Amino acid sequence: MRIADFNNANYLEATIKDCRVEMACKVFDRMLERNVVSWTSLMCGYLNSGNANTSLSLLCQMGGSSIVKPNEFTFSTNFKACGFIRVPENGMQIHGWCCKTGFEWFPVVGNSMIDMYSKCGRIDAASKVFDKVPERSLITWNAMIAGYAVGHNGDKSLDLFKKMQIQGKLPDEFTFTSTLKACAGLGDINSGRQIHGYLISTGFLLSQQTIVSGSLIDLYAKCGYLQDAQKIFDQVERKSVISWTTLVVGYAQGGNLSKAMESYRSLRKSTIPVDGFVLSSVMAVFADFALLQQGKQMHAYITKTPSGLDISVGNSVMDMYLKCGVIEDADKVFDEMPKRNVVSWTVMITGYGKHGLGKEAINIFEKMKSENISPDGVTYLAILSSCSHSGLVDKSQEYFSRLQNDPTIKPNVEHYACMVDLLGRSGHLKEARNLINNMPVKPNSGIWQTLLSACKLHKDLEMGREVGEILLKMDDLTTVNYVMMSSIYANAGFWKESELIRKSVKVKGLKKVGGQSWVEIDKTIHFFYNGDERHPLTSRIHEKLKEIEKRLKEEVQYAHEVRFSLHDVEEESREESLRVHSEKLAIGLVLVHNDGIKEHRGCIRIFKNLRVCGDCHEFIKGLSKISSKVFLVRDANRFHKFENGECSCGDYW
DNA sequence: ATAGGGTTAG
The missing domain is CATH 1.25.40 (Serine Threonine Protein Phosphatase 5, Tetratricopeptide repeat)
Structure with missing residues (x-):
């Protein structure tokens, strides 16, 4: 079992390995004379059974001893341990120790430091070590190329790949798999195909078939060439x-x-x-x-x-x-x-948050501590967005400052976007803008989109115009950016400007994602597009919907008004809203299907790839009232539970 | 006793 597999190994296997280490440990304790080899062997034993922490504490103990001193083997083993559990702080300490003792110049030490820093996400530190390595072996190059590839610096991997060849180093199958990963990350199919060619001509595709083909399958799949991926896969013998x-x-x-x-x-x-x-x-x-x-x-x-x-x-x-x-x-x-690990907790927090159960999400977050699991960046994102979905403004500010005071986590643009969203929609547009201006990370188009939709909600034409300009400079290919700008102008009565922007979308021929909903009935999934008429029961679905609308108008004063939703990041276009939205079709089908059934249990579950629009939201609210049924709708953003005329999102989504 | 490669969940 490789170390990297440990996290996923089943417990039985892990226990067996652990028992062996325990025995090794007993032997070690009873040894009268322990030299550097016995110490290092024990560390390796622990590391190979996935217990990197024990290896590191053994190194600590060794540091206190005046008799045995660590050597290059000891150091590289423990760099590997640091990389495995992602503790760059420990890695840096050991790095310092190597410098003091002169071990930093040993090839194994340098190579394992490059790998350690890369695995810990400290790619700059890795490249500093790489620059200082006196004699770069193939392994040194490969470690650095792999580091760049996993760290989303694929272009740098490809640069190094060229450089090493200029310096006369011949790449091997390790080099190729890492550069392929770089290409996959970049979506650079051309370089990928070139490397595919090298692999064929050098014979590596045959000699290392299984692994090298794996990289090729991934490359083609990630670049959207599934037929090529399948072809490679079919050719792999084992x-x-x-x-x-x-x-x-x-x-x-x-x-x-x-x-x-x-x-x-x-x-x-x-x-x-x-x-x-x-x-x-x-x-x-x-x-x-x-x-x-x-x-x-x-x-x-x-x-x-x-x-x-x-x-x-x-x-x-x-x-x-x-x-x-x-x-x-x-x-x-x-x-x-x-x-459980940090992901388990984060999954629960995100899930509860998406159901609008903010207080429960907070409970889960606080309970993590009892299992000694610390939140990471994603966990904070989960709790921030949970607070946001439930409108818990104070709480989210509390968690945001906890995040800022947490030395182990650097807030990223997503965290800031979450706060901008919260500030923005509660009407604090200036504060939201200030947050973007003063944050230590580079704003992306997403965070400007968030602010823009807040400008739209609060009808702030001036800031909307400003933000829109910034946004369109960064991203002039996304239709929603134009749609939002256009409706900001329209809301302020600037019809000409509004129409101009709408037209420019058409001129550019930008496309948007079509709305799609689906529902599972008796283990069959039924998909619907907007205005979809492919389903054999289409006419009955339409009848059903008309019947409901009639009752809604009479019984709950449902007006077919198009209310703008707060986040129309995925707002469906005007033309599309004239057609029947996919979620209504899906609901219609369920109701038609249920007509023949006396009792049906539980709630009706509908799923949609975009956000639900204001009209459909009102429609389902009313429907839940007149039918006494519960509808659970998952849209792109969250769950809406419609019950007795109300929605769990509190009409705020 | 040591250093580099293909996949996963939030």
């Missing part, structure tokens, strides 16, 4: 579960659900056992598509399979239940997990 996972994820991320499932089924038919990686990947597909029945079925399978105990698998099951709107089942999985 397919590994990794190749399979890469392909499944590739199809899923390309939106091709049926191909993703087809690949997974072919893995199950093969003799290769599934692992935690592929299980959590497939479960994530069910979560995103809200396929509750299939998710449940797989959950049942997971409980019978060894890797079902992996934390990441449990986390993905929880996330699936939450994204399907079944909080109770997620709770149960969470409570019964044998071990």
Whole structure:
């Protein structure tokens, strides 16, 4: 078992390994004479069983000894330990120790330091070490190229790849896999194809087929060339579960659900056992598509399979239940997990937040401490957005200052965007603007979009104009940016400007994502576009919707008015809103289907890829009242639970 | 006893 696999290994295996280390430790304790080799061996033992912390504390003990001194083997082992558990602070200390003792000039030490800093996300520190290495071996180059590739500096990986060849170093299969990863990250299919060519001509594609093909599958899949990915996959003689996972994820991320499932089924038919990686990947597909029945079925399978105990698998099951709107089942999985990590807690906080259960999300956040798990950047994002979904302004400011005072986390633009959103929609536009101006990170187009939608909500034409200009300079390809600007002008009565902007969208030929909703009935998923008439029951659906609208007008004074939602980041265009929105069609189908059934249990679950519009929101509210049914709608942003004429979002979304 | 590569969950 490689160290990197440990997190996902099942517990039985880990325990066996642990027992061996325990025995080794007893032997070590009874040794009369312990030299640097016995110390280092023990550290390696712990590290290989995933216990990096123990290795580091042994190094500490060694530091207090005047008899044995660490050597280059000891240091590189512990750099690996630091990289494994991502503790750059410890790594830097050991780095200093190496400098004092002169070990920094040993090739192994330099190489492992580059790797350590890269794995800890300190890419600048890694490159400083790289620059100082007196004699760069192939391993040195590879470590640095890999560091850049995983750290989203793919262009630098490719630069180094060229440089090393100029200096006469021949790349090997390690170099190729890292540069392929760089290409995949950059979406640079041309460089990727070139490297594919090298791999064929150098023979590495055949000699290292399984791993190298894995990188190629990932490259083609990430760049959207699924046919090429499939072709490579088909040619691999000894397919590994990794190749399979890469392909499944590739199809899923390309939106091709049926191909993703087809690949997974072919893995199950093969003799290769599934692992935690592929299980959590497939479960994530069910979560995103809200396929509750299939998710449940797989959950049942997971409980019978060894890797079902992996934390990441449990986390993905929880996330699936939450994204399907079944909080109770997620709770149960969470409570019964044998071990939880920071992701487990974050999944729960995010899930509760999206259901508008801000106070419960806060409870979960505070409970983390009892298990000695510290929040990370994503956890803070989860709690901030939970507060935001529930309108808990004070609480979110409290958590934001906790985040700023947390020395282990650097707030990123997403954190600031969350605060800008909260300030902006509560009407503190100037403060929101100031926050952007004074934050230590570079604003992206997303944060300006957030501020712009707040300007629109509060009808601040002056700031809206200013922000719109900044935004369109950064991103003139996204339709919603124009739509928002146009409606800010329209709201202020500047019809000409408004129309001008709308026209420029048409001239540029920008496209937007179409609205799509779906519903699961008796294990079948029915998808609807806006104005979709493909469903065989379309005429009955339309009749049903008309009947409801008539009753709504009579009974709850529902007016077919188009109310602008707060975040119309994904607002559907005017033309589209004249057609029947997809969520109404999905609801219509459920009601038509239910006509033949006397009793139906539970709530009706609808899913949508964009945000629900104001009109549909009012419609479902009214429908929940006159029908005495509960509707749970997951849109792109959060859940809306419609019950007795009211929505859990409090009309504020 | 040591250093570099393909996949996963928020």
